[in-house]
Amino acid sequence: MSHDNSQTVYRTTTTRTGKMMAIMLGICIVGGVIFFSMWDYWISQPAPVVGMMSETIEHDVQAAFTGVHIPVELSFIESPDFRTLAFNALPGEPNHNPTITMDVGDEINFSVVNEGKSFHAFGVTAADEGFGGIIPGSEIAAPSNPLKPGEGGESKFIAGEEGVYYYICTVPGHREQGMVGRIVVGGASVEDLVETAPTPEVMKEIAAPEVMKEITASVPVTYDGVISIPDGSGIPGCDETNECYLPSHVVVSAGEEITWSNDDTAAHTVTSGTPADGADGKFDSSLFMAGGTFSVTLDEAGDYPYFCMVHPWMTGVITVN
Template identity: 65%
Template sequence: MSQQHPTEYYRTTSSRVGKMLAIMLGICIVGGVIFFAFWDYWISEPPHVVSVMAGDVDHSGPAEATGKTITQDLQFLESADFRSLTFNAMIDEPGVNPTIEMSVGDKVVFNVVNDGMSFHAFGVTKDTEGFGGIIPGSEVALPTNPLKPGESGTAEFIAGEEGTYYYICTVPGHRDQGMVGEIIVSGSSGPAVAADPTGVSHEFTLDFVESDDFRT
């Protein structure tokens, strides 16, 4: 006759369950505090070296200035329900997100004013979407330190090559809601400049020669 072993049951108490739940809740709270404490870091742009590796930085280099300056005033605007964000006018109104046309080497001076109720920042990029690849020198404020309502700033931009650039609000999500305008850059319109003399001279001797029949 085989000997039967009694089955052991492991039981817990309500106090143990309560302690486990308290520990799990504490872990969630600490994680949430850490996440929101670094919120500015999560929404900030990647470091410059990361942007270069990702290929989202303008590599055209500085252009030779033509001497022509274009001044563009821009106002950050918002709809009442905050669903539409634009520059200078609301959607379907004249003057909304004005297109800027310029040539390589021309300079655009942006005078931007935050006429909205939210926070905004400004920059120029060649990226067709997102808020990265901002060209150095074209920024007004940063997503982590934006313009508050009523504040303003100035930035300059000189295109180094032909193509389409975009001026945007660099606060994440605002470009997708409508804060973006085009900058169309064509070939350089600057005057041709004569090359500087090198100081090197060359001498050539030329003889006039004719054929017997004078035809050549």
């Protein structure tokens, strides 16, 4: 009995293999050229899931520049107790959060300086609340990299359509504390130009001679491994019960490591010094985000007051034995 074990065997040559590799390499090169030639397009379009998760703000259409420049100088300022924030002047004073009027296609040239003791950032938005929807090109600094006291910057804004826009501090919570002004673009009604008067309660707080509200005296406790920055501490009020840092006054031994945990949704700092006198340079966390931590070791005995540069009503004390 015989078996036929013959079968067809396909082989290629070195030349054929080289040609195929050359073709594949060419396809890769052409694809790469097309991809990178459209780089501006790719980076300008957020992924669909990002678009669904983010707040949707429709920006105005592009308008032809009229050639009109409107210079605007703004300063970040704060009330003595840091509860009221504003541009240029506090409520009830001249030039408080000035309303800017312009026509479609005019250009506002912003020049902004931080004359306060807190951290601030700037931008223009069409949203009538919150800190989202900042129009590209209008930004000065950012909440994650804000302007420190004394710093400033410049930006531009051209409105593409009529309506009301808002220039704001983009640090979360600062708009709600008063850092917001209006930009009225063409065809505004009289109602659009009426500013909301500050309440008598706000005016009483601003006029008060004391720098900070009277708060409950803090009781020092032995450090137990972590100091929490609790949820909601970025809103005024926690200072009245000494709950902006928990605990707000701890006692440690010289050389012992101290750690703060940001359990809030906003970014904060842990900066040695006081809101009235500013940072003293002994320690500074810089801005650290929600979920982050900061640690420091203090070797010399004494009291070390500290505060948050973004929310100056947040204060605490470290006592080193």
